[in-house]
Amino acid sequence: MEKECPVEIGVVFEGERVRRDDMYVELGGIKVPNKAELVRCKSVDEVEDGKVIIKGLDIKDMEEGSQHPFGILVEVAGEQVEPDLEAVIERRIHDFSNYVEGFMHVNQRYDIWCRLSKKSYQKGLDSFRYLGEALTRLFKAELPIIEKMQVTFMTDEADVKPFMEEAKKIYEARDARARALSDDDVEEFYGCVLCQSFAPTHVCVITPDRISLCGAINWFDGRAAARVDPKGPNFRVEKGELLDKENFEYSGINEVVKEKSLGENERFWLHTMFGYPHTSCGCFEAIAFFIPEVEGIGIAHRNYQGETVIGVPFVTLATQTGGGKQLDGFLGIAIEYMRSPKFFQTDGGWDRIVWMPQSIKEQVKDAIPENLYDKIATEEITTSINELKQFLQDNDHPVVKLWTAKKEEPGEVMEAEELEVIPVGAGGGLGGVRIILKNARIHADKMIIRRK
Amino acid sequence: MHAFAVSGKGGTGKTVFSALLIRELTKKGSVLAVDADADSNLPEVLGAEVYGTVGHIREDLLKKKSELPPQVGKDVWLEGKTHEILSENRGFDLLVMGRPEGPECYCMVNNLLRRIMDMLSENYAYIVIDSEAGLEHISRRTTISVQDMVIIADGSQQSFNTAVRIRELAQELKARFDHMYIVLNRMKNSDPERAEKTGLTYLGSIPYDPEIEKACYEGVPLPEHSAAAESVQHLLEKMT
Numbered sequence: 255m256e257k258e259c260p261v262e263i264g265v266v267f268e269g270e271r272v273r274r275d276d277m278y279v280e281l282g283g284i285k286v287p288n289k290a291e292l293v294r295c296k297s298v299d300e301v302e303d304g305k306v307i308i309k310g311l312d313i314k315d316m317e318e319g320s321q322h323p324f325g326i327l328v329e330v331a332g333e334q335v336e337p338d339l340e341a342v343i344e345r346r347i348h349d350f351s352n353y354v355e356g357f358m359h360v361n362q363r364y365d366i367w368c369r370l371s372k373k374s375y376q377k378g379l380d381s382f383r384y385l386g387e388a389l390t391r392l393f394k395a396e397l398p399i400i401e402k403m404q405v406t407f408m409t410d411e412a413d414v415k416p417f418m419e420e421a422k423k424i425y426e427a428r429d430a431r432a433r434a435l436s437d438d439d440v441e442e443f444y445g446c447v448l449c450q451s452f453a454p455t456h457v458c459v460i461t462p463d464r465i466s467l468c469g470a471i472n473w474f475d476g477r478a479a480a481r482v483d484p485k486g487p488n489f490r491v492e493k494g495e496l497l498d499k500e501n502f503e504y505s506g507i508n509e510v511v512k513e514k515s516l517g518e519n520e521r522f523w524l525h526t527m528f529g530y531p532h533t534s535c536g537c538f539e540a541i542a543f544f545i546p547e548v549e550g551i552g553i554a555h556r557n558y559q560g561e562t563v564i565g566v567p568f569v570t571l572a573t574q575t576g577g578g579k580q581l582d583g584f585l586g587i588a589i590e591y592m593r594s595p596k597f598f599q600t601d602g603g604w605d606r607i608v609w610m611p612q613s614i615k616e617q618v619k620d621a622i623p624e625n626l627y628d629k630i631a632t633e634e635i636t637t638s639i640n641e642l643k644q645f646l647q648d649n650d651h652p653v654v655k656l657w658t659a660k661k662e663e664p665g666e667v668m669e670a671e672e673l674e675v676i677p678v679g680a681g682g683g684l685g686g687v688r689i690i691l692k693n694a695r696i697h698a699d700k701m702i703i704r705r706k
Numbered sequence: 707m708h709a710f711a712v713s714g715k716g717g718t719g720k721t722v723f724s725a726l727l728i729r730e731l732t733k734k735g736s737v738l739a740v741d742a743d744a745d746s747n748l749p750e751v752l753g754a755e756v757y758g759t760v761g762h763i764r765e766d767l768l769k770k771k772s773e774l775p776p777q778v779g780k781d782v783w784l785e786g787k788t789h790e791i792l793s794e795n796r797g798f799d800l801l802v803m804g805r806p807e808g809p810e811c812y813c814m815v816n817n818l819l820r821r822i823m824d825m826l827s828e829n830y831a832y833i834v835i836d837s838e839a840g841l842e843h844i845s846r847r848t849t850i851s852v853q854d855m856v857i858i859a860d861g862s863q864q865s866f867n868t869a870v871r872i873r874e875l876a877q878e879l880k881a882r883f884d885h886m887y888i889v890l891n892r893m894k895n896s897d898p899e900r901a902e903k904t905g906l907t908y909l910g911s912i913p914y915d916p917e918i919e920k921a922c923y924e925g926v927p928l929p930e931h932s933a934a935a936e937s938v939q940h941l942l943e944k945m946t
Contacts, residue, residue: 268825269785269822269825269828269829270829271789271792271799271826271829273736273794273799274794275736275794275796275797284790341777345777345779345782348779348782360785360786360789360790361782361783361786361789362778362779362782362783362786363778365786367786367789367790425775428775428777429775429776429777432775432776432777433776435776448813448814448817449811449813465772466814468810468811468813468814469771469772469811470768470771470780470811470813470814470815471780471814472776473776474776474777475779475780475781478779478781479781482781535811537810537811537812537813538811539810539811556809556810557809589772590771590772593772
């Protein structure tokens with residue numbers, strides 16, 4: 255029987271730094287150009303379970319204090335193992351190899367940097383075989399869908415270099431797939447309440463098409479964080495039922511919003527700034543604001559210091575928008591959200607965007623439909639509503655069509671020849687009820703008050 | 707793991723004290739030195755190289771956040787960079803916190819940094835944090851408990867005022883210090899009574915030392931042996 259792993263393995267060793275004074279060998283790292291790690295999903299007959307292949311020098315053949323190129327290839331197989339899981343499994347190489355006492359693993363993909371401590375080497379950890387076996391055991395324990403797993407370690411430049419080139423291509427293809435992921439492709443979303451210290455009723459709902467308002471946490475980050483600490487500030491949100499296709503309302507989101515906003519809000523519509531919009535924390539990257547005069551949406555970002563087209567600077571808008579309240583027509587967003595295919599889709603998407611600072615316009619140029627680019631005003635064109643109106647008209651911006659539509663049917667929002675209004679406060683039947691009309695515009699030719 | 711924090715008004719000599727304390731502690735075990743002063747001088751005084759600051763990688767992450775491939779873990783990225791900028795020296799590693807925050811949202815990045823800092827600090831027998839008087843890094847970017855807080859005063863009324871403010875701030879921030887000491891530096895006549903009036907425990911004083919002054923004047927690392935180093939050794943014995 256082969257020797258058992260001579261060092262301990264456990265989560266207590268996570269985050270272990272092997273100091274230079276205590277280091278036996280170094281694998282990868284900034285000074286070594288060739289290094290990479292990769293997980294590949296294979297068919298069951300291509301993988302020999304438990305096998306560890308070592309190409310190049312093994313630890314026992316290395317000189318103390320030396321540095322080496324390093325490649326880790328993990329091949330997994332199982333009926334339910336799909337290529338989409340490769341990235342998820344790959345991330346765990348970092349965690350699991352750190353569980354090995356005296357083994358430090360830092361970074362990911364083609365940046366990996368590992369060290370083995372003198373102490374663990376002296377305890378007998380002199381072969382990558384132990385590391386490979388430990389990884390296989392840990393992976394299979396956590397992900398039972400992995401039926402077979404084999405690990406290859408490479409320390410020879412001649413092997414690591416082509417491996418790294420190949421891995422880079424695979425990362426790229428994977429990234430392209432990840433960027434194309436949409437809300438409809440996944441079963442779950444993620445929530446974030448990191449900002450609740452500033453906005454106690456705010457909760458961010460993070461979906462593949464909707465990055466957090468700060469722009470820092472995408473769906474994949476949410477998933478990774480929720481796995482590390484499911485009770486932490488990032489958590490899984492079951493999608494539930496799609497209640498309203500137009501407004502992207504999901505039953506699962508509503509449940510979480512109700513709970514995490516402490517009952518303040520009950521529904522979220524994902525890709526709109528009207529009705530039941532997402533709330534805003536306080537540290538969003540930009541604010542989208544509705545400009546009723548032109549039926550369009552303006553955007554200003556945190557680093558824009560001038561006045562917006564509605565006459566107020568970002569800071570003023572921010573105080574109005576933040577704090578975890580649902581506010582029709584004002585919404586904090588991430589700049590990256592402007593690249594989402596669902597960017598304000600309910601409201602008409604890019605066709606409704608009429609104004610934004612020049613710098614942001616350049617930054618997201620790739621996302622702006624080509625025919626619209628010159629139709630969107632910036633501070634260099636105007637910061638006055640009247641001029642904006644003229645500009646939009648002159649450039650035939652899509653919102654202009656809405657103006658004529660409005661003129662033709664003034665009652666577009668709510669049309670009724672006669673509308674009976676429930677008497678408020680009469681008879682005390684509605685005592686204690688709050689009625690709030692936000693940004694409401696009511697037009698009535700005549701009001702009749704009658705005794706029943 | 708035993709953590710020390712050193713603070714005080716600018717110019718009182720907290721960086722020199724930190725450096726001498728670090729040197730002393732390396733004789734007993736591994737040390738993580740944290741330069742948590744935006745105007746960072748600790749590396750120079752210790753003669754350590756700097757490869758980057760936490761402030762820089764933090765800003766870098768915020769700038770790059772949408773360029774990084776979506777599946778590249780930001781936590782692993784930030785942790786990796788933190789390890790990469792750690793300056794490795796005989797007996798101690800040095801981490802420079804660097805520039806203060808800008809107007810962006812730091813919720814995510816500080817949340818990640820707290821975990822990274824906490825995990826990193828577990829690796830050392832001692833931590834010494836050379837902290838600006840605002841204590842921001844201690845309150846925002848780590849949850850480690852600091853056993854001994856040492857505030858340096860140089861005898862000026864302003865330095866005592868700062869000492870009082872730091873004590874009050876520490877209470878407000880609910881910062882976790884077991885002991886809060888005051889140390890008098892470069893005073894011709896030590897004045898324990900006045901030091902105790904700050905509400906802090908008087909730990910001792912460090913004499914004016916021409917060797918230290920010379921090293922600081924020349925901008926070279928502190929000498930291996932000095933009268934000041936000896937008194938820091940005594941103060942350390944009193945603390946532990």
